[in-house]
Amino acid sequence: MRRLLLVLLALALLGLGLSRLVAFRAELTDLLPPARGPATTFLLGELRNGAATTLMLAAIEGAPEPELARLSRDLGEALRQSGRFSFVGNGAQDFSEAERDLLFRYRYLLSAATAPPLFEAPALRAGMERLLAGLRSAAAPLVARFGFADPAGVFLDTMRGWLGESRVELRHGVWFAGTGQEGTKQEGAGQDGAGPPRALLLARLAGTGSDTEAQAAAMAVFHEAFTRAGRGAGRGAGPGEARLLLSGPGVFAAEAAAAVRADVEMIALLSGLLILGFLLWRFRSALVLAAVAVPLLAGMLAGLAAVAAWHGAVHGAAFGFGMTMLGVVVDYPLLLLGQRRPKGEGEEEAVAGAARRIAPSLLLAAGSAALGLTAMLASDVPLLRQLGLFGAAGLLAGVAVTRWLLPSLLPATPPPLRPLPGPVLAALAPLRGRRRLLLAAPLAGLALLATGGPRWEDDLARLSPVPEAQRALDAELRGQLGAPDVNLLVAFTAPDAEAVLRLSERIDAALAPLVARGALAGFDSPSRYLPSAATQRARQAALPAPESLRARLAEAAAGLPFRPDAFRPFLDGLAESRALPPLTVADLATAPVLAARLSPMLAPRGAAWQGLVIPAGVSDPAALRQALTALGEPAILFIDVKAETTGLVLAASREALFWAAAGALGVLALLALGLRGGGPLAALRRGAPILAALLVTLAALALLDQRLTPFHLAALLLSAGVGIDYALFLARPARDPAEARRGLEAVLTCAVTTLLTFGLLALCATPVLRGIGLTVAIGVTAAFLLSLALAPRPAR
Amino acid sequence: MNSPRRRALLALVLALVLPLVLPAPPALAAPLTLEGAMAALAAEPGGTASFTEEKAIPQLDIPLPSSGTLSWTPPDRLEKHTTFPEEEILRADGDRLLFAQPGRGIRRELSLDQSPEIRPLVESVRATLAGDLPVLRRYFEIDFRPEGEAGRWRMVLTPLSARLRVAVQGIEITGQGGGLRHVVTRASEGVTRLAITPRP
Incomplete structure (x- = not known):
């Protein structure tokens, strides 16, 4: 007894x-056999510690919009200061002074618009007219700040191209989804517009995501920061009203x-x-x-x-x-x-x-x-x-x-x-x-x-014990943040980042005609954000010498109210650009926003570097495959994730x-x-x-x-x-x-x-x-x- | 006793005594103060006015003109609707600032709370219209002077933030009673003169 x-x-x-004592995991890769080909090797690598494993999606809902916006800002600030994340996006962040200066200095090397015609009189004239219109507007301070050094608007266009990608609506200065307005609600339409208002956040963990402890710690940081932000409420809704919804591997x-x-x-x-x-x-x-x-x-x-x-x-x-x-x-x-x-x-x-x-x-x-x-x-x-x-x-x-x-x-x-x-x-x-x-x-x-x-289950998601509701929330947040699950991928590896970027540029060139033809809606690639050093040098070579440009500037400005020395910063900038060493991945420490954009698509994998091109809205996969095969590059893999x-x-x-x-x-x-x-x-x-x-x-x-x-x-x-x-x-x-x-x-x-x-x-x-x-x-x-x-x- | 006569007498006494007892309207009494001007501004109900603006930019030979309407809805909605030379809307509403150029399909929105360099510029006009002295004092050092007769005044706002002072050296606002007349902004990229004409 x-x-x-x-x-x-x-x-x-x-x-x-x-x-x-026992640690629990839910890695999907545990359910799968080891890879038996390059495509599956890549896929398993991505599932295990690819970009997706470091991404956390969050939403705040259940309070009036201004309160949600305040919570989102406080939470975003706390997350950025925690040091656990390489990137925290909630719409409130912008380029820092240092990053803006760096990117401004490299404007002609980074922009695909840099080519001889850009510096001919007609293009210069169009740029000047645009500048003049900008100076008339309420945006004049911004326009004046960059316009005289960059009348072609190369820098602002590049910035807009990068930041404008986000399809997320900005309200009260942060990302929002859902209207919450009566009458606009639609049954089951959780993707955009409809539904209660939600402030959205996106965070990328520093380091690789395979670390279960880092995942758990990141979740704790999220919850703690949110509780603290809620406690600081004071005005408007009480702290208990708003809810934090979180998704990610952890x-x-x-x-x-x-x-x-x-x-x-x-x-x-x-x-x-x-x-x-x-x-x-x-x-x-x-x-x-x-x-x-x-x-x-x-x-x-x-x-x-x-x-x-x-x-x-x-x-x-x-x-x-x-x-x-x-x-x-x-x-x-x-x-x-x-x-x-x-x-x-x-x-x-x-x-x-x-x-x-x-x-x-x-x-x-x-x-x-x-x-x-x-x-x-x-x-x-x-x-x-x-x-x-x-x-x-x-x-x-x-x-x-x-x-x-x-x-x-x-x-x-x-x-x-x-x-x-x-x-x-x-x-x-x-x-x-x-x-x-x-x-x-x-x-x-x-x-x-x-x-x-007997029929066999072939859907990986259904094998995992992750609850249906959590998976649905993840899909919904992905949709709202414009980060849908990718189904088709182009992956490639090379010994170094420069070689990956060159490959990426060849793929860019191969896919551009397909976009024009409508075979795909568009694509994202690493070289879009960081051109290879070779390309940067080619652009430098295309920049005119300041002396030869002076006459063209005068011709372009004829009849416009600019003073003769108005574009001196432009000439100085060109001279500086011609002498710059090309920007490389190693230089991006002072450019966190650019680095965050780039890192999912360009990252070291062991001794080599891996690049990813992500096509969107593919209506003709066969044409895509054919265009890639035509490049004759065995390092390029076209991956149908689902298959x-x-x-x-x-x-x-x-x-x-x-x-x-x-x-x-x-x-x-x-x-x-x-x-x-x-x-x-x-x-x-x-x-x-x-x-x-x-x-x-x-x-x-x-x-x-x-x-x-x-x-x-x-x-x-x-x-x-x-x-x-x-x-x-x-x-x-x-x-x-x-x-x-x-x-x-x-x-x-x-x-x-x-x-x-x-x-x-x-x-x-x-x-x-x-x-x-x-x-x-x-x-x-x-x-x-x-x-x-x-x-x-x-x-x- | 005849009651109509007594009532007439009472009215006469009241007419003589009351002005001594009740305070006089401020504009007519003591010299105009900052607080007085603010009180007068705060008492205005809001409305629409026409404006013309001239930007003098150092890199340009001639100033750039524009014109349109200004609408003020207390407590915190201010819209500058430019109609010449191109349509443009700049609207501050609470924490939000909207910038739109319908002709170019441009529409941007930002949070003033999150834009420490833009907020003071919006408040220089908006808080003045609202007669909100505490907000003005949060961002500016204020030099106020009454000017001549008929309740005219002039106020020079100098940004308290050293960072902002690099870009904007000063904002000079002139007004009459509870109405604004001119706003002159001296910034490193040029001087902007805004003239306001109340609509009848």
């Missing part, structure tokens, strides 16, 4: 400690873990209560019930600890899988207690004796189930490895605790079990030994053929199928070894109900229109592992009818508890958990009925 309480206490403390990881945890907790509570009630009724002793929990807890902890120790962090999906699926460990103590020979049937058997007696079957069942899962350890999909390890470690720990620890925690002779209701047993009795039930297997095969076989990820997901599923089959073979082999004197034939006979149950389950899933994922396969393996218990224990020769009835009762109790968990799991919100629930519930029912059908008829 005291030992039992101590053990339970120790397990609870261990669990608490583990859940604090948020995904946290939300995924939280969602899985919430589902697991809900299931644990509901099914826990149901199972508790059922078992309490059967065992008539709270003490025995508490003891039953020991192997269960030990199994779950062992699984979690094993994965955490081996992988460092546990994937949210593996956590959900492990915690719920290891519920089947409860079978082992149930079988032990159910098979004990109670008082009144010859001499009473102690628990330890029963444990010794059934140990071969128990260990064989658990061992083969664990073996089936262990096969997945050889997979190169990280999640499959985690799933295999979680399940195998949990099952083995559970059975070991049942066999060797549990007998010493229980009273030697606990009260006999309450028999199951007669009608239930009477209903099941005719099924025993009815081999014809096995016909279900060919029927299931036919159903599978008729439905075209590539779909291929990877299917590869992951195929791999899971392969390892599941390998696991099944291993199980059969172990059965053949374990069933002494039986050989392969006996193994096949014991395995037959399980194989049939697998077929039936696959057919049922196909009929239910479930798309199979690696999780389904892992669940199938586990339900097969559970089914082996049933097959082995129902096939045990019974000493007398009472023992045969006890065997059936014990197995039925296992099946009922499993169904109480997984039946509920099938109602879960997380698609992954729902899939597991359905698979196991169907698989276990089928395995129980078919095992019963193959069991020996009781001796009369």
Whole structure:
């Protein structure tokens, strides 16, 4: 009694400690096999630590617009000062004095407009007339500041081209989406205009995003800064009214873990209560019930600890899988207690004796189930490895605790079990030994053929346990911020940044005619922001000498009210531009806005540099591909993100199928070894109900229109592992009818508890958990009925 | 006692005594002060006036003229609608400043709170029209002088911010009672003279 309480206490403390220590992740790449080609290598690299992994999107809503704007400004300021972000955009930021000076100095080197015609009299004349109109306007101070040094307006045009890209509306000086005006609201139109007003922010983490801790810290900075901004409210709305909506990889990881945890907790509570009630009724002793929990807890902890120790962090999906699926460990103590020979049937058997007696079957069942899962350890999909390890470690720990620890925690002779209701047993009795039930297997095969076989899930997003609402918010914020998920990409690598920029310029030249033709709406490229040094030098060479320009200036200014020396800064600027060293990536430390624009598209990758060109509004992908192929540059990859990820997901599923089959073979082999004197034939006979149950389950899933994922396969393996218990224990020769009835009762109790968990799991919100629930519930029912059908008829 | 006679007597006494008891309208009494001018400005209900403007820019031989209307809606909406030589709208409304040139499809908006170099220039006219002395004093040193008869005054605003003083050396505003007449802005890129004519 005291030992039992101590053990339970120790397990609870261990669990608490583990859940604090273990880091959770939700990286999509964990669900995928390693890359097998340049396109997938690139894609996985991007998913793992590409530009998208460092981007955080945020919105503030739920207060009047001026208050939202104030919160956005305060939050943006606090984020910029935190030093954790390389860029924070909310519409309020502008070029700093230093950055503006730098870009102004380099105006003729950066602008694509720099060419000899720009410095001929007609172009100069047009620029002067534009300048004069600008000087008349209220914008005169700005115009006068730059116009006399740059009458062609090259600098302001360049700035406008860069900043004007943002499609986000500026209100109260910050980015806003949604009108919030009555009457303009449209149902379900969350993209632009409609909906409540929202101040939008966008932040790029400094460093790469694969660092889970940096992600979590960045989220904390966001929330803390927002709370502080809210507290400083004072005027207008109270601080509690506005809400911060956040999205990004770190948020995904946290939300995924939280969602899985919430589902697991809900299931644990509901099914826990149901199972508790059922078992309490059967065992008539709270003490025995508490003891039953020991192997269960030990199994779950062992699984979690094993994965955490081996992988460092546990994937949210593996956590959900492990915690719920290891519920089947409860079978082992149930079988032990159910098979004990109670008082009144010859001499009473102690628990330890029963444990010794059934140990071969128990260990064989658990061992083969664990073996089936262990096969997945050889997979190169990280999640499959985690799933295999979680399940195998949990099952083995559970059975070991049942066999060797549990007998010493229980009273030697606990009260006999309450028999199951007669009608239930009477209903099941005719099924025993009815081999014809096995016909279900060919029927299931036919159903599978008729439905075209199991369908595979190919959407990566649906494999992830990130809640639907969070993904929808992410898509909505992306739409509102004008940063939609890119589907087509042009990627290229080169030894250095200069070579990447030159390649980018060749792609620019190849794509420009396609834009003119309407094959694509436009594109963004690194060379648009930073031309290669070669191009900058070519532009320098095109700049006229100040002496030759003087005459043209006079000609252009004829009849205009400019004084003779008005354009002296222009001539000085040209002379300076001709002598400048080209601007390179290394010089951008003083140009944070430009660097932030450039960094997603131009970044070092290991020893090389990577460039990205992002086409938008592609209506003719074939023309795009052809134009790129025509460049004859093997370093340029044209990537269809959707097609590539779909291929990877299917590869992951195929791999899971392969390892599941390998696991099944291993199980059969172990059965053949374990069933002494039986050989392969006996193994096949014991395995037959399980194989049939697998077929039936696959057919049922196909009929239910479930798309199979690696999780389904892992669940199938586990339900097969559970089914082996049933097959082995129902096939045990019974000493007398009472023992045969006890065997059936014990197995039925296992099946009922499993169904109480997984039946509920099938109602879960997380698609992954729902899939597991359905698979196991169907698989276990089928395995129980078919095992019963193959069991020996009781001796009369 | 005859009541009509008594009432007439009372009226006479009141007519003689009341002016001594009640304060006189400020404009007519003591010499005009900054506070007095501000009070008069604040009492104005707002409305529309015509304006002409001339910008003298050092790099140009001749000043650049423009004209249009000014609309003032207390407490904080001021619109300068230029109609010649080209349509242009400059509107300060609360924290927002709108700049639009419909003919060129240009429309920009910014937050005054976020533009420390533009805000004082807007407030030099807007806070003056509103008679809001605390706001004026937040951005400027004020040199106020009454000028001659009929409630004329002149006020020179010097930016308190040294950074702004590099760009704008001073703003001189002249007015009469609660109305503005001239705004002369001396800036490094030139001198702008704005003349305001109230509409009948």
